[in-house]
Amino acid sequence: MLELADHILDISENSVRAGAKIIEITIEEDSAIDLLTIVICDDGRGIKQEEVNKVKDPFFTTKRVRRVGLGLPLLAAAAEMAGGSMNMESAEGKGTKLTAVFKLGHLDRQPIGNIEKTLIGLIAGNSEVDFCYKHRCGKKRFMLDTRVIRREIEDVPLNHPEVLKYIRSVIKEGLGSIESKA
């Protein structure tokens, strides 16, 4: 895991496995207060409070094929390495909210990486799930909500190549316009 985009993909896949129908990904870059905040919020099945306390333990996992679960510990380590922290709140049956904070200008902060690939991968691979991506860089904002697209294309699936091509160009244009420096 060398880029924050990989972490975002990983955590969002967790949300998908938890049966989420809508996943909100928010990135905020604030150079004035030197902070980079990533929030991933889903409406999946959530986990118990005693399990929330264990998520940073690499030997805790809810999956059954292996006895290790490295996704969250790796993100927590990446945040702590960059002068920040990771926090998770979850309510059983309601959903999970994960917040990771980084010092924007910290030398050890991982680069944000290729958000376009992450989003397209998520949308194409999980076309029954809706994604709402919000990215703020200073005062500039970009937002992509697949619910809006889904409403317009009606019976055409979200993972149809033509639709994905459109979404790809929207993301490219949007990310270009906010001039993210992370």
Next chain:
Amino acid sequence: MAKLTINDLKKIKEKVHKEMALRDGTRRVKVTVHMGTCGIASGANEVMDAILQEIEETGVSDVFVTTSGCMGLCSREPLVTVEIINKEPIKYEHMNPNKMRQVFRKHILEGEVQTPFVLARGTEVVK
């Protein structure tokens, strides 16, 4: 949202509807890119992007891509499963964008299994 507008989506919808009228829109191939932490850490995102770009470039509409979690063979990641209708699933190991493109062109489009990259045939049993 960005400058690309809702009108563009309407055009896409009309275009796809026209195509659907010509073809029966069945899904001939299902490709699963394994996206557990292990897969992502070893480059599954690049592999995913490679196949999506190939689909976009060739314009095929009967191949559909999905993701799955960790299946316990983390050291063989990135793993990709190709399931062609009425044929047994093929699992490819240690994938990268170039291997993915080769599998797409040769196996998915022409039906030739790319034996050097194959890990196993058939489906895994999840405990």
